[in-house]
Amino acid sequence: MRQPGRHFLQIPGPSSVPDRILKAIGQQTIDHRGPDFADVGKAALDGMKTIFKTNQHVFIFPSSGTGAWEAALVNTLSPGDKVLMFETGHFASMWSSMARKIGFTPEVIEGDWRGGAEPDRIEARLRQDTHHEIKAVCVVHNETSTGSVSPIEEIRKAIDAAGHPALLMVDSISGLASIDFRFDEWGVDVCISGSQKGLMLPPGLSFNAVSEKALERAKSVTMPRSYWDWHDMVGPNSNGYFPYTPSTNLLYGLNEAIEMLHEEGLDQVFARHARHGASTRAAVRAWGLEVLCARQGDESGVLTAVLVPTDYSADNFRATTLKHYNISLGNGLSKVADKVFRIGHLGDFNDLMLMATLSGVEMGLEKAGIPHQSGGAQAALDHLKQSTTCPSDTQNS
Secondary structure (H helix, E strand, C coil), rough: CCCCCCCEEEECCCCCCCCCHHHHCCCCCCCCCCHHHHHHHHHHHHHHHHHCCCEEEEECCCCHHHHHHHHHHHCCCCCCEEEEEEEECCHHHHHHHHHHCCCCEEEEECCCCCCCHHHHHHHHHHHHHHCEEEEEEEEEECCCCCEECCCCHHHHHHHHHHCCEEEEEEEEECCCCCCCCCCCCCCEEEEEEEECCCCCCCCCCCCEEEEEHHHHCCCCCCCCCCCCHHHHHHHHHHCCCCCCCHHHHHHHHHHHHHHHHHHHCCHHHHHHHHHHHHHHHHHHHHCCCCCCCCCCCCCCCCEEEEEECCCCHHHHHHHEEEEEEEEEEEEECHHHHHHHEECCCCCCCCCHHHHHHHHHHHHHHHHHCCCCCCCCHHHHHHHHHHHHCCCCHHHCC
């Protein structure tokens, strides 16, 4: 049966695609070897450097973020190499599983899925590695399965304090363009991201931001690679082209997205996401429920993962809310399957959209019979009213 009104896609990615970007994607495809394409390619490649905050290389692949994971690994490691990974949640575990399947040796620092990676534990392990067998430290910046953020700058300092030469590789698939990320300033060697989260695009593009150190490492490693080879990209990219057929129409959309992000201002984008995350957590507390991310300061502005009471089904709640209120919420993954639901508040998203989302969640909790207290949406509204900043106010202050 048809439901009137818009569908609320409040999963933590893919996020809703703005009309401006849809219109850009809908332009006619052009010759990716022709002279007009150079402007499109250069705008995308140079524009993404401003989003990663880097003056170094950014490579764009026609793939999901999973492809960019693989690209990061195969360009920097040789078969059997050891990588240190921190288990912040489902996606950190998936990345380590990929490393193992490809033929590397991941060593995983176990986490409790209630916060980000811990720099002191990484430093302690690296100090033990006196022969420098660990070739890379792999960390998820914003863990999409749990709603926790890892302190990347502090992890870089931990690696340096240990005097260890390992590369720092960061997955910011769901963090980039939503929460602060500074590739050069934080000393990251490789960052992985994707198009379908803060960049507000459909799935289909992935990215590797790459330091000179990592690019030099790629010259000496022996892992077989072809499609993902960074060095095949360098020459064509310098003129705005690609070594194979790119996703031309998604690049149109990417250029529009980059323009939109800079029109709002990246700092304003980050502040907006932080406000929405804090307001959502205020709602969760008012409902008497628990946020999965338990370590203060690690909470994400991209999404909030909410634990349902023991013996209740998060998936049943999600199905009920979709049926009655036309809202899609994120499901719990692997260790927290059916134990949590995830509220996405990322991308092209404003205060009124957040209030509609949280009102729908509150009605869904009642409809599904989940024990809770009323007033969560009101608590979020109170927080928004207290913390509201208008872009024009900021510019005129």
